[in-house]
Amino acid sequence: MNERVGSLLQEIEAFGKANDARAADRSQKMLNITPETGEFLSILVRHQPAKRVLEIGTSNGYSTLWLADAVSSTDGTIETVEMNPEKARLARINFERAGLSRFIHLVEADAAEVLAAAADSIYDFVFLDSERTEYLSWWPHILRVLRPGGLVVCDNAISHKHELEEFTAAVRRTPSSSMCLVPVGKGQLLILKHGEPA
Numbered sequence: 306m307n308e309r310v311g312s313l314l315q316e317i318e319a320f321g322k323a324n325d326a327r328a329a330d331r332s333q334k335m336l337n338i339t340p341e342t343g344e345f346l347s348i349l350v351r352h353q354p355a356k357r358v359l360e361i362g363t364s365n366g367y368s369t370l371w372l373a374d375a376v377s378s379t380d381g382t383i384e385t386v387e388m389n390p391e392k393a394r395l396a397r398i399n400f401e402r403a404g405l406s407r408f409i410h411l412v413e414a415d416a417a418e419v420l421a422a423a424a425d426s427i428y429d430f431v432f433l434d435s436e437r438t439e440y441l442s443w444w445p446h447i448l449r450v451l452r453p454g455g456l457v458v459c460d461n462a463i464s465h466k467h468e469l470e471e472f473t474a475a476v477r478r479t480p481s482s483s484m485c486l487v488p489v490g491k492g493q494l495l496i497l498k499h500g501e502p503a
C-alpha cells in the first residue's frame with residue numbers, strides 16, 4: 306500500500322471514530338470496519354486473486370479503499386453499493402483523494418435491486434457490510450452472482466451475532482457452501498461457494 310492511501314485510511318478511521326461518537330442518528334454514523342478487518346479483506350482478495358469484487362455498504366468508503374487497493378494489484382475492479390446520498394458523496398471524495406477511483410464503480414441504489422439485476426457468477430468476492438436484517442432475503446442472489454470458488458465475507462458476525470442467526474442458519478443449510486467464523490475485528494463470517502472456478 307502506498308503512503309498516500311495508508312495515511313488517508315488513518316485519517317478516515319479517525320474521522321469515523323470521532324463522527325460516530327457524537328452522531329445521535331445511526332444514519333449519520335460511518336460505522337467503518339476495523340483496520341484489522343481491512344487487512345483481512347486485502348489478504349483474501351490478493352490471495353484469491355479476486356478480479357471482480359462486490360461490496361454492499363460503502364458508507365464513506367473506508368472498507369472500499371482497502372478493497373480497491375487490493376484489486377489494484379490483481380488487475381481487478383470493485384463495485385460498491387450505497388443508498389445514502391450523503392455517504393456516497395463523501396465516498397467519492399475519498400476515492401479521488403486516494404487516487405483509486407479508476408478501480409471503483411460506486412452504485413447509488415438499494416442493494417436488493419442491484420443484486421436482483423446482476424448476472425450469474427460474475428463476482429469472485431462479495432463483502433457484506435450493510436443492513437443485516439436483509440441478508441437472509443439477499444442470500445439466494447448472493448449465491449447466484451458469486452462464481453464457483455468465490456468467497457463472501459460478512460462483517461459483524463460476533464458483534465451482532467443474534468441479528469445474523471437466521472442468515473447463518475440459511476448458509477449452513479446450503480449444500481454448495483462452507484462457512485466459518487473468523488475472530489478479526491467485529492467478527493467475520495467467511496463463506497466459500499463450492500466448485501471449481503471456470
Ligand SMILES: C[S@@+](CC[C@H](N)C(=O)[O-])C[C@H]1O[C@@H](n2cnc3c(N)ncnc32)[C@H](O)[C@@H]1O
Nearest residue numbers: 336337338362364367368388389415416434436
Ligand atoms: C456499516 S455501514 C458500511 C461501512 C463501510 N463498509 C466501511 O467499513 O467503511 C452500512 C452502510 O450500508 C448502507 N445501506 C444500508 N442498507 C442498504 C441497502 N439496502 N442498499 C445499499 N446500502 C445500504 C448504509 O447507508 C450504510 O452506509
